Amino acid sequence: MRVEVRDLRKSYDKEVLNIKELSFKEGRITAIVGPNGSGKSTLLNIIATTLNKDEGEVLYDQKAKAPLSQMTIVFQKPYLFDASVRSNLSYPLKIRHIPKETIEKEVQKIAASLNITDLLKKNAHDLSIGEKAKVSLARALIFKPELLLLDEPCASLDPFTTSEIEKTLGFINQKEKTTIILITHDLGEAKRIADEMVLLNKGRVVSKNSKEAFFKDEDPLVKKFINGELLI
Ligand SMILES: Nc1ncnc2c1ncn2[C@@H]1O[C@H](COP(=O)(O)OP(=O)(O)OP(=O)(O)O)[C@@H](O)[C@H]1O
Numbered sequence: 001m002r003v004e005v006r007d008l009r010k011s012y013d014k015e016v017l018n019i020k021e022l023s024f025k026e027g028r029i030t031a032i033v034g035p036n037g038s039g040k041s042t043l044l045n046i047i048a049t050t051l052n053k054d055e056g057e058v059l060y061d062q063k064a065k066a067p068l069s070q071m072t073i074v075f076q077k078p079y080l081f082d083a084s085v086r087s088n089l090s091y092p093l094k095i096r097h098i099p100k101e102t103i104e105k106e107v108q109k110i111a112a113s114l115n116i117t118d119l120l121k122k123n124a125h126d127l128s129i130g131e132k133a134k135v136s137l138a139r140a141l142i143f144k145p146e147l148l149l150l151d152e153p154c155a156s157l158d159p160f161t162t163s164e165i166e167k168t169l170g171f172i173n174q175k176e177k178t179t180i181i182l183i184t185h186d187l188g189e190a191k192r193i194a195d196e197m198v199l200l201n202k203g204r205v206v207s208k209n210s211k212e213a214f215f216k217d218e219d220p221l222v223k224k225f226i227n228g229e230l231l232i
């Protein structure tokens, strides 16, 4: 799904987002990077429609109406229902009226691919942070969304779990042609899985480029960010 953002503005006590034009390519993985507070989550939540914009528009395949049944967001703080992991994973299929037997098959499949089969009976609230992150991702992937929005899916995960999640995202992107927009603070992760890069600073787009071009960019602000220096 192609996503386009135009003349987007969002303010609280001050302006936190001001984007003239930004588009996300269909079937690609775009990483949004930028300092803390630069507006990454605000942008992702506006695209997800979980947050209202003040001005501007977001187009999904050139339409203003968000195709909610074909898209999903995994929030920065995973929220899971106070129920078993199996119920959490089944939910997106249940509300789509998928037959019970198919649901159980899909639950088993996604659980196996993320190595969480042993957790199916556990209550989601009892899981560790890493386990919660995997279950949240599994719940997002189970209905094969066309647009997947991920807010720091690998934050505070160990290298092995990070690698499991990155491989799953790469696989899903290849197999289902899912458009993925993910926020990350890990430039190594962006290098490993992204096709495209967006750098935000103070609510504005500083750079939007292919990954290859981004990491070679001579722009002083982009170079500073890549080198881990403070942006002003
Ligand atoms: N509900 C809110 N009320 C007031 N200010 C808010 C609210 N939500 C976000 N902000 C402000 O908007 C700005 C952008 O926040 P946002 O969460 O989008 O940043 P971010 O780039 O995702 O940061 P991080 O990397 O820390 O997650 C910040 O200055 C934040 O304080």
Ligand SMILES: [Mg+2]
Residues within 6 Å of the ligand: 040, 041, 042, 076, 151
């Ligand atoms: Mg954030």
